[in-house]
Amino acid sequence: xxxxxxxxxxxxxxxxxxxxxxxxxxxxxxxxxxxxxxxxxxxxxxxxxxxxxxxxxxxxxxxxxxxxxxxxxxxxxxxxxxxxxxxxxxxxxxxxxxxxxxxxxxxxxxxxxxxxxxxxxxxxxxxxxxxxxxxxxxxxxxxxxxxxxxxxxxxxxxxxxxxxxxxxxxxxxxxxxxxxxxxxxxxxxxxxxxxxxxxxxxxxxxxxxxxxxxxxxxxxxxxxxxxxxxxxxxxxxxxxxxxxxxxxxxxxxxxxxxxxxxxxxxxxxxxxxxxxxxxxxxxxxxxxxxxxxxxxxxxxxxxxxxxxxxxxxxxxxxxxxxxxxxxxxxxxxxxxxxxxxxxxxxxxxxxxxxxxxxxxxxxxxxxxxxxxxxxxxxxxx
Numbered sequence: 205x206x207x208x209x210x211x212x213x214x215x216x217x218x219x220x221x222x223x224x225x226x227x228x229x230x231x232x233x234x235x236x237x238x239x240x241x242x243x244x245x246x247x248x249x250x251x252x253x254x255x256x257x258x259x260x261x262x263x264x265x266x267x268x269x270x271x272x273x274x275x276x277x278x279x280x281x282x283x284x285x286x287x288x289x290x291x292x293x294x295x296x297x298x299x300x301x302x303x304x305x306x307x308x309x310x311x312x313x314x315x316x317x318x319x320x321x322x323x324x325x326x327x328x329x330x331x332x333x334x335x336x337x338x339x340x341x342x343x344x345x346x347x348x349x350x351x352x353x354x355x356x357x358x359x360x361x362x363x364x365x366x367x368x369x370x371x372x373x374x375x376x377x378x379x380x381x382x383x384x385x386x387x388x389x390x391x392x393x394x395x396x397x398x399x400x401x402x403x404x405x406x407x408x409x410x411x412x413x414x415x416x417x418x419x420x421x422x423x424x425x426x427x428x429x430x431x432x433x434x435x436x437x438x439x440x441x442x443x444x445x446x447x448x449x450x451x452x453x454x455x456x457x458x459x460x461x462x463x464x465x466x467x468x469x470x471x472x473x474x475x476x477x478x479x480x481x482x483x484x485x486x487x488x489x490x491x492x493x494x495x496x497x498x499x500x501x502x503x504x505x506x507x508x509x510x511x512x513x514x515x516x517x518x519x520x521x522x523x524x525x526x527x528x529x530x531x532x533x534x535x536x537x538x539x540x541x542x543x544x545x546x547x548x549x550x551x552x553x554x555x556x557x558x559x560x561x562x563x564x565x566x567x568x569x570x571x572x573x574x575x576x577x578x579x580x581x582x583x584x585x
Contacts, residue, residue, distance in 0.1 A: 208236040209298040209539075212289055212331075213532025214282050216305045216320075218374025218447040219396055219494055220254050221410070222246045223278075225285040226528035227293055232536035234358060240292040241525035244285045250277050251410070254305065258448055261308035261317065271307075275319040278305050282320065283328045290329075300325065301535030302335040303527075309338075309349065309446040316348040326565035332572070334535035336560040341545040346552030347444040353379035353389040353549050354537065355530035359521065368486035369516065370505075371527070372396060372495020374447045376473060380482050388483055389549045390441030393476025394450050396495050398469045401454060406462035415500030418470040421463030427456050428471050432479065440481040442551035467500075474504035485510065492516045492523040534559065539572070 208229040227239030304320030322335040338348035356369040356379040365381040376395035404410040457465040496515040538559030545552035
C-alpha cells in the first residue's frame, strides 16, 4: 500500500453558495486522516452572475467573455480557500482535487461542463491539481455522475448493507451499498435547487431557512404527481440530471402562495427519493449536503422511507466537508489510475479512470514518480 497523500479537495456545488475545502490523507482506497475544512461563500453579485449563466449554458459558447469572467472569479475564490486552509495544516500539501463549477450537464448529448482554471489554481498555489473528473466517463457513454459513491463506499467499509447515503445538494443523489457490498448510485431528482430559487424569489434569502417556508405551507399533491410522471423518475440507476432539468417545476407552482409552493417543491424532492428504483431497500439512510439542515425535508424523508433516516454526523462524518473531501480522494484515485467509472455507479461500460493532472505551478514534481510507482492491480468487486 502506498503512503497516503495529503490532499485539499475543493467543491463548488449546484447550490452556488460558495467553495467548500477540506484536507484528507488518502491512498485513494482508504482514508488515513481527516483534516480541517472551511467554506468560503460567494458574494451575492457573483452568485447571481453564476446562477444566470446556468440558464444560458446549454447554448452559450465556451469562449464567451462572461463565461471566462465568471470562471476567473470563481477560480480566485478557490485560490483563497486553498491558501486559507493551508495555514491550518502543519505539514505540506501534496495535491489539490478541483471539481470546478458545473454549469451544464447533459450526458445524453455527450456533454458535461465544469468551469474553473486549473492551471491558474496550480500556479497561484504552487501545487499539482487534478481536475476535469467527469468528461472521460461521459465520453465512454457514462453519466459522469454521481462520483461521490467511491468515497461513500470507502467510508462505509465494514458497515453491513443495505445502507444508503443521500446527498441533497442542488440535485440529490444516492449511494446504496448492498448486502453483498455492490455499489449502486444515481441522481434521484431535484434537491435544494428549486426550493432555493423559489425562496430567493419570495423572501430574498437564497434558501428556505430552517425549512420554515415549506413547513408553513400545504403540499399540492396533484402538482407533485404531474411532475413525477416524467420518465426520469421511473428509470432505474444509473442516471443523472442537470440542475436545470426540472426548472419547469417552478412554473408548475407559480400560482401558489410562497408557503404552498415551497411545501410542494420540498415534497417533490422527498417523493423523488422514495420512488428511486434500487435493487434493495436500504435499512438505513444517512443524509449529507445542505438538505440535511432543512427540518422539513428531513421530516419528509423520515415519513416517506421505511427505514432509519439520520444526518451523516451520526456516523462521525462532517456533512459540510464531505463533498470536498470526496474530490481530494478522487484526485488520488485519478493519479493512481484507479476507477472513477463503473457500470453500477456512472453507467460506463467498464471500470475506467478519469480526471486530468496539471502541474503548471510546479517546477519539478518528483513526488509524482513515487505516487505512480504503485500500480493498480485490479478492480473492485
